[in-house]
Amino acid sequence: MKDMEENAQAAASFLKGIASPHRLLILCELATGEKNVTELIQTTGLAQTSMSKHLTKLKDENIVTFRRDHRTLFYRINNEAVLKIMDVLYHEFCEVGDDK
Amino acid sequence: MKDMEENAQAAASFLKGIASPHRLLILCELATGEKNVTELIQTTGLAQTSMSKHLTKLKDENIVTFRRDHRTLFYRINNEAVLKIMDVLYHEFCEVGDDK
DNA sequence: TTTTCATTTCACTTAATTGTGATATTAGTA
DNA sequence: TACTAATATCACAATTAAGTGAAATGAAAA
Numbered sequence: 001m002k003d004m005e006e007n008a009q010a011a012a013s014f015l016k017g018i019a020s021p022h023r024l025l026i027l028c029e030l031a032t033g034e035k036n037v038t039e040l041i042q043t044t045g046l047a048q049t050s051m052s053k054h055l056t057k058l059k060d061e062n063i064v065t066f067r068r069d070h071r072t073l074f075y076r077i078n079n080e081a082v083l084k085i086m087d088v089l090y091h092e093f094c095e096v097g098d099d100k
Numbered sequence: 101m102k103d104m105e106e107n108a109q110a111a112a113s114f115l116k117g118i119a120s121p122h123r124l125l126i127l128c129e130l131a132t133g134e135k136n137v138t139e140l141i142q143t144t145g146l147a148q149t150s151m152s153k154h155l156t157k158l159k160d161e162n163i164v165t166f167r168r169d170h171r172t173l174f175y176r177i178n179n180e181a182v183l184k185i186m187d188v189l190y191h192e193f194c195e196v197g198d199d200k
Numbered sequence: 201t202t203t204t205c206a207t208t209t210c211a212c213t214t215a216a217t218t219g220t221g222a223t224a225t226t227a228g229t230a
Numbered sequence: 231t232a233c234t235a236a237t238a239t240c241a242c243a244a245t246t247a248a249g250t251g252a253a254a255t256g257a258a259a260a
Binding site for chain 1: 104105107108109110111112114115116118119120121122123124125128181184185188189191192193194
Binding site for chain 2: 247248249250251252256257258
């Protein structure tokens with residue numbers, strides 16, 4: 001096991017990748033399957049520039065990847081840990097009767 | 101179920117409560133049982149003022165609570181979800197052979 | 201009741217995040 | 231080759247987060 005502080009730094013950096021309402025929305029979309037950038041812009045209502053930056057951040061943290069099909073980029077979730085965390089968040093914040 | 105954006109906002113705010121190397125270190129300490137502020141300062145090496153602010157943030161997000169014993173405050177983790185997430189993070193960032 | 205200990209709050213600075221319009225890139229289409 | 235579509239990058243402004251010394255609070259202890 002590496003040094004605690006190093007682990008904490010890496011884990012925090014990863015968490016920061018998810019800790020944004022807009023990126024969580026993006027991840028919720030991607031949780032249902034891969035989507036291209038234009039689709040993500042439409043469903044979330046984010047500005048194009050903003051979307052691009054969020055996706056870059058998610059890529060940087062190895063949370064998503066993409067494939068290119070002609071000139072369209074299809075993004076998808078590429079990380080088991082993030083799915084597990086989203087599951088926890090779903091139970092905590094999205095289930096009926098969750099007035100926590 | 102409430103509105104997606106509201107849920108995303110609440111979940112992101114909660115995640116931001118954890119998404120800091122120093123707060124993760126604090127939470128790791130607290131995961132082994134309740135600790136008073138002075139103990140936390142000693143084991144983490146954080147400055148007193150800084151520790152106080154981190155604890156305030158963790159309280160604000162309902163991640164920790166405390167009890168008073170004479171003039172000492174003992175903090176403890178008060179949130180199931182955060183323990184589950186820490187478990188995910190442990191496997192991802194702290195286990196041997198984790199060079200991810 | 202004054203002092204001391206444990207902790208928080210204040211005022212301030214510095215750094216990081218987020219969003220935006222304009223511009224660039226890259227791949228297909230005419 | 232020029233044009234358009236899809237997406238990324240740049241440069242900048244605004245907001246939020248994090249750290250620090252000094253002062254304040256609150257609860258014992260002397």
